[in-house]
Amino acid sequence: xxxxxxxxxxxxxxxxxxxxxxxxxxxxxxxxxxxxxxxxxxxxxxxxxxxxxxxxxxxxxxxxxxxxxxxxxxxxxxxxxxxxxxxxxxxxxxxxxxxxxxxxxxxxxxxxxxxxxxxxxxxxxxxxxxxxxxxxxxxxxxxxxxxxxxxxxxxxxxxxxxxxxxxxxxxxxxxxxxxxxxxxxxxxxxxxxxxxxxxxxxxxxxxxxxxxxxxxxxxxxxxxxxxxxxxxxxxxxxxxxxxxxxxxxxxxxxxxxxxxxxxxxxxxxxxxxxxxxxxxxxxxxxxx
Amino acid sequence: xxxxxxxxxxxxxxxxxxxxxxxxxxxxxxxxxxxxxxxxxxxxxxxxxxxxxxxxxxxxxxxxxxxxxxxxxxxxxxxxxxxxxxxxxxxxxxxxxxxxxxxxxxxxxxxxxxxxxxxxxxxxxxxxxxxxxxxxxxxxxxxxxxxxxxxxxxxxxxxxxxxxxxxxxxxxxxxxxxxxxxxxxxxxxxxxxxxxxxxxxxxxxxxxxxxxxxxxxxxxxxxxxxxxxxxxxxxxxxxxxxxxxxxxxx
Numbered sequence: 422x423x424x425x426x427x428x429x430x431x432x433x434x435x436x437x438x439x440x441x442x443x444x445x446x447x448x449x450x451x452x453x454x455x456x457x458x459x460x461x462x463x464x465x466x467x468x469x470x471x472x473x474x475x476x477x478x479x480x481x482x483x484x485x486x487x488x489x490x491x492x493x494x495x496x497x498x499x500x501x502x503x504x505x506x507x508x509x510x511x512x513x514x515x516x517x518x519x520x521x522x523x524x525x526x527x528x529x530x531x532x533x534x535x536x537x538x539x540x541x542x543x544x545x546x547x548x549x550x551x552x553x554x555x556x557x558x559x560x561x562x563x564x565x566x567x568x569x570x571x572x573x574x575x576x577x578x579x580x581x582x583x584x585x586x587x588x589x590x591x592x593x594x595x596x597x598x599x600x601x602x603x604x605x606x607x608x609x610x611x612x613x614x615x616x617x618x619x620x621x622x623x624x625x626x627x628x629x630x631x632x633x634x635x636x637x638x639x640x641x642x643x644x645x646x647x648x649x650x651x652x653x654x655x656x657x658x659x660x661x662x663x664x665x666x667x668x669x670x671x672x673x674x675x676x677x678x679x680x681x682x683x684x685x686x687x688x689x690x691x692x693x694x695x696x697x698x699x700x701x702x703x704x705x706x707x708x709x
Numbered sequence: 710x711x712x713x714x715x716x717x718x719x720x721x722x723x724x725x726x727x728x729x730x731x732x733x734x735x736x737x738x739x740x741x742x743x744x745x746x747x748x749x750x751x752x753x754x755x756x757x758x759x760x761x762x763x764x765x766x767x768x769x770x771x772x773x774x775x776x777x778x779x780x781x782x783x784x785x786x787x788x789x790x791x792x793x794x795x796x797x798x799x800x801x802x803x804x805x806x807x808x809x810x811x812x813x814x815x816x817x818x819x820x821x822x823x824x825x826x827x828x829x830x831x832x833x834x835x836x837x838x839x840x841x842x843x844x845x846x847x848x849x850x851x852x853x854x855x856x857x858x859x860x861x862x863x864x865x866x867x868x869x870x871x872x873x874x875x876x877x878x879x880x881x882x883x884x885x886x887x888x889x890x891x892x893x894x895x896x897x898x899x900x901x902x903x904x905x906x907x908x909x910x911x912x913x914x915x916x917x918x919x920x921x922x923x924x925x926x927x928x929x930x931x932x933x934x935x936x937x938x939x940x941x942x943x944x945x946x947x948x949x950x951x952x953x954x955x956x957x958x959x
Contacts, residue, residue, distance in 0.1 A: 594735065603734070606877070659738050665911050666875050698911045708739040709759060709772055709788040 468522045468562075468569040470544075479518060482576030483544060483554075484583070487517065490552040493586045493679065496636050498663050499656065500588035501557045503671040506694035511685040514545040514555060520570065524563040544574075553683070558636065567639035575643060584618075585644055585651035586679040588671060589637045593657045597631050608658035608670035615641060618650040623673040627655060652679070665698050729837055730830055733786075733860035736839035740785030742873040743772060744883070744905045745843035747855040748898030752845035754783045754920045755902040757873070757910045773920045773930070777802040779846050780815055781920060781928045785873030786840035786860075794838055798822055815846040815854035819864050827862025837861070841872040847924050869901075875909040882908050895923065903939050914940030 451459075470479045479486060495504040520542035521529050527540040540560035547553040562570050593607040612622035613633055627633070633641060637653050644651035654674055658667040669691075675684050684690070722728060741757040756772040775781045776798045784791040801821050805813045813821075822842060830837045837860045844856045857872065858864040869887045871879035882905050892898045903917060910916050917940075919931040 659735070660874055664874075666878060666909060695911060706770075706788060708736070708786060709741065709770065709784070709791065 465523055466563070466566060468520055468566050468573055470518055470520050470573040472518050473516045479573070482572060483518060483574045484579060485576040487546065487554070488552050489554050489580070489583045491584050491586075491679065492554045492556070493683075494556040494558065494588070494637075494640065496558045496587065496589040498559050499590045499658070499661075499667045500671065501559045502663055502694065502697055503588065503668045504555060504557060506668070506697060507672075507675060507687070507690040508555065508680065508683050509545070510690055510693055511683060513548040515548050517544050517546055517554075519543045520558075520573065522560065522562065522566055522570075524561065524566060526561040526563070529560045547683070562636045562639075564635075567636055570636065571639060571643050575647075579647050579649060581617075581647065581649055583649065584679060585640065585649060586674075586677075587637050587640055587651065587653040588656075588674070589653065590656045590658055590661065590667060591634075592661055593659045595631075596657045598628075602659075605657070608656050608660075608667045610670055610673060611655045611657065612652055613641060613655065614652040615645040615648075615650060617644075617648050618652050620650075620652075620678050622652060622654075623677045624654070663698060665694065668694060727830065727861075730861045733837040733839045734841075737786040737841045737860065737872060738874055738876070740787075740840070740873045741772070742871060742875055742879055742906060742909050743783040743785050743843055744869070744871040744879055744902050745783065745845055745855045745857070745867070746869045746883075746887070746892065746898050746902045746905075747845070747853050747867070748892040748895060750853070750924050751895040751898050752847070752853045752855060752922050753898050753902040754781065754843060754845055755906045756783050756918050757906060758916045758918045760916075773918060775928050776818060776844070777806075777812060777846075778927050779812060779848075779922065780818055780844065781846065781922060782842050782844040783872075783920075784840045784842045785876075787838070790838040791840045791842075794822060794825065794840060794842070797825060812849070814848045815844060815856060816848075816866075819844045819856040819858060823858045823862050823864040825862075826858060826860060830860075830862055843870060843872060846922055851924055853924070869905075871905065878909055879905050895921075900939060900943055903936070904943055907940070907943070 470483060471477065472479055484492070493504065493508070495501045519529070522542070523529075529541050542556070542558040542560050545555045545557070547555075556574070593602050593605055596602070596605065598605070610624040611627040611631075612624050613627045614622060632638070633653060633655065637655070641651055641653050643649075654671065656667060656670050658664070658670065660667055674680055675687070741759055743754065743756040746753040754773050758772070759770060761767045761770055772785075773781060773783045774795050776795065780802070782795070782798075784794075798818055798821060802813050802818060805811070805817070822844070826838050829835050839860060841857065841859045844858070845854065847853055855867050855870065856864050857867055857870050869883040871883065883901075886901060886904070890897070891901050899919065899921065902919065903914070906917050907913065914937050915933065917936050919936055921929050921931070923929075
């Protein structure tokens with residue numbers, strides 16, 4: 422234990438465990454009420470994958486039910502906007518299902534009457550080539566829910582002959598580098614891939630000691646363990662809310678094998694993206 | 710490491726950072742873009758207008774403010790902090806005029822604002838101002854000036870600069886396009902400011918606000934129509950340039 426100049430007491434971390442472990446054990450024994458509350462909370466935090474038309478839960482995981490050769494996952498609102506304007510508008514995509522979950526940070530909304538600011542997680546496949554899948558995930562998936570999400574989407578024994586591409590954003594202040602964040606050319610793209618992904622990335626790879634967090638990390642780890650070729654494109658930006666320049670930073674990915682053939686009309690996509698920006702502007706008086 | 714040294718502003722971290730000041734600079738990036746250009750006979754301030762709520766009075770959401778008849782500033786960052794700084798600067802301008810019977814120079818009032826900001830980075834219990842400002846105007850000697858201040862309290866003179874969201878993109882555009890030709894006439898300088906903003910403003914001319922000061926003239930705020938005229942002219946020039954390019958390649 423150490424005291425600082427301002428009077429705050431800072432506990433020094435100790436791997437050997439705390440001194441008062443025995444006392445804590447007493448308090449930790451569970452009462453039936455605690456168990457009931459814990460079970461209720463677990464039920465509330467369950468991730469459910471629902472079929473589109475019937476709104477019933479899928480009996481097996483999504484990729485066990487439908488064959489998949491290519492799976493593109495967008496996590497976060499900028500990545501979702503990129504796929505919406507550039508990929509989903511260049512073909513006919515059909516919704517196959519959606520994920521419903523609740524945690525302290527968000528509750529997913531119904532995908533039928535979505536407002537642009539609501540969190541959702543939808544799965545789509547290309548009508549002309551139903552083995553190409555797309556996932557738009559603008560909700561936060563908590564740590565305890567990530568494994569459930571993976572199980573419901575990939576299943577416990579996934580096929581290896583598919584390619585996964587993940588797109589997501591992170592704030593540039595999370596990027597660890599010797600340079601100061603002011604001099605970084607944000608937004609910029611970095612890639613991280615699994616061992617089985619043999620194609621070249623369209624941007625430099627993420628250097629150490631930087632790490633990936635949350636759902637993108639969970640998906641990549643899962644793919645690495647199951648030897649599925651997967652690549653994550655991570656955009657470091659200083660504007661985390663929906664922003665035109667951040668979304669356009671994903672453009673180099675359009676030339677990669679993952680997205681080739683899925684994007685047709687780029688100027689039209691840029692127009693659609695601009696429209697998306699204007700409809701999404703949230704009014705706030707704090708910053709001018 | 711950062712979390713131990715970012716609670717009190719007066720505390721340096723072991724590697725010499727004042728984290729609160731750096732975090733204040735992140736707050737500036739949350740404000741919409743503002744660009745300032747120093748021409749030969751004109752100074753231009755252009756800002757990205759925020760979308761105003763339906764029931765809100767547009768006139769009360771202003772990013773460009775006059776500090777005196779011959780000096781004005783645009784800011785990016787926390788609205789309330791800007792209001793406080795602007796009020797203090799305005800009072801100082803009048804106080805200076807009454808005391809020494811001369812209007813402030815642009816450098817003087819910039820130094821005043823920067824000193825004020827720096828005080829708040831060295832005071833116990835206070836946080837820095839979360840705004841950057843672009844201050845423009847003409848001094849008595851008729852020379853146009855553009856200064857930029859930031860939350861740390863530094864200030865520098867610039868030929869052209871941008872602050873706020875996507876400032877880097879705008880600054881890079883200005884570095885490429887700020888030439889003697891580009892600021893040769895007042896109109897060209899105004900067009901350069903609008904072109905720079907169009908790089909990052911998402912919905913075109915209707916979201917741009919412009920203000921200019923010409924030598925020996927008061928601040929002029931452009932109406933939406935006047936901005937649209939310039940935007941149309943810029944778009945025409947772009948089309949003509951593209952036609953020429955395609956002719957050449959044929």
